[in-house]
Amino acid sequence: MPVNLAAPDPASLLPVPGVRLGVASAGIKKPGRRDLTLIELAPGSRVAGVFTQNRFCAAPVAVCREHLARGDIRALVINTGNANAGTGEEGLGRARQTCSAVARLFAIDAAQVLPFSTGVILEPLPIDKILPALPAAHADLAAERWSDAAAAIMTTDIVAKGASRQLRIAGKTVTVTGIAKGSGMIHPNMATMLGFVATDAAIAPALMQRMVSEVADLSFNCVTVDGDTSTNDSFVLIATGQAASPEIADAGPDYSALKAALAEVAIELAQAMARDGEGATKFMTIAVEGGRDRAECKQIAYAIARSPLVKTAFFASDPNLGRILAAIGYAGVQDLDVNALKVWLGDVLVAEAGGRAAGYSEAAAAAVMKEAEITVRVSLDRGDARATVWTCDFSYDYVKINAEYRT
Known part of the structure; x- marks a missing residue:
């Protein structure tokens, strides 16, 4: 629904x-x-x-x-x-x-x-x-x-x-x-x-x-x-x-x-x-800030938002957050300093200094993942630009709806 x-x-x-x-x-x-x-x-x-x-x-x-x-x-x-x-x-x-x-x-x-x-x-x-x-x-x-x-x-x-x-x-x-x-x-x-x-x-x-x-x-x-x-x-x-x-x-x-x-x-x-995305069970806001320009912020936000691995993890309420880091890394911003960026899942700081945040709690992240509306926030720490993208998760119903689309 x-x-x-x-x-x-x-x-x-x-x-x-x-x-x-x-x-x-x-x-x-x-x-x-x-x-x-x-x-x-x-x-x-x-x-x-x-x-x-x-x-x-x-x-x-x-x-x-x-x-x-x-x-x-x-x-x-x-x-x-x-x-x-x-x-x-x-x-x-x-x-x-x-x-x-x-x-x-x-x-x-x-x-x-x-x-x-x-x-x-x-x-x-x-x-x-x-x-x-x-x-x-x-x-x-x-x-x-x-x-x-x-x-x-x-x-x-x-x-x-x-x-x-x-x-x-x-x-x-x-x-x-x-x-x-x-x-x-x-x-x-x-x-x-x-x-x-x-x-x-x-x-x-x-x-x-x-x-x-x-x-x-x-x-x-x-x-x-x-x-x-x-x-x-x-x-x-x-x-x-x-x-x-x-x-x-x-x-x-x-x-x-x-x-x-x-x-x-x-x-x-x-x-x-x-x-109302096909089969959606979660609504996600991907907010990227601290970029040199809006284009690179949007580029990273879209890489996260359209990743099937990220979307299926959200459907499962699984804080498999390495998938988000991977999407940031392959977004195509060539000179991105991954050691400078930070990533939050809701209010939970999950990544900083190139790895897992020191105070990260799997239980806290899992609690956020169970919510119907979730925000992923990324700080690039290289400028003042920002961009926001909205997306949804991938569920079993997405495959079913599209497999049966013509029937």
Whole structure:
């Protein structure tokens, strides 16, 4: 079961003026399951995104990049149950057919539609199921459908993921609401499996890409479940400009305030993916400090977080802490002085001066390992930089879920 994670109360996911969502059942993988989502954006909305760096990127990712380059996005369409990845020219054609069908419903151009898919790779997108279900999703459009959409975009997720915040900008209330899905194949080097965060703030077009990239780096770029980067990773930021606050035109205080709120939502969603990692029983925070720069701190944190040996030790509640030291050592920081670093498991100092800490207690470490939420802290003692990564353990169920994924 997910680690200290429950689905959000639908009432807690605040409507964002200028955004309507609708869901429907296309029966893509399972009959009767709501697996198709439409998102309508008000005219004048601005959209930016970051996508997978996997060279085998999915057809919808390629189409999204093309359409975003043209601008003026008015609708998003999301299906689960099929990734439309590894499908070649036919996959591109089917993604574009889907955009054209959505465009007809909204009386807009196909290039104003962004398509997203998630699910099984190397299988044709079943447009014979998707296209007939689009009118039902369109008829379902409403501003309050965030919770329904969060559930409709799930694949192996157990719990729907959503979050909202409000803040004041220039004396006006601004809303931020986001949803995401992801439970396995999570080790992005840009974003999550699928994430959508919207605000009614007005952001200058020149700042949109900077904002989404910076928010992704603070959140979805800091989570790993299994070390695999998906072919379909997409994180999209929507700014409708419907709030009464003035347009954010530079990287001043208003930009920083909005970025902080967006990052809070995105971090909550990213952590939820680790808490809901396939088969997860433990949620782990890997905090590395005292580095020369954030990049090397993150490099070491990820080496620990994605190590199968570390993750299985945590599942077993076994303080086999040599596995953490080994991961630090092979992380690739060539001039790291291992004699200078310290490692804590919770509040227990476990390693210093190149070996086991003098006051280390196996019983104290074992007690920490039994907890559902555990922090590993590493001090490099070579600078002021720091980075945090969130992950989960590997259980028997992870193997079972992925062994049976297509069935």
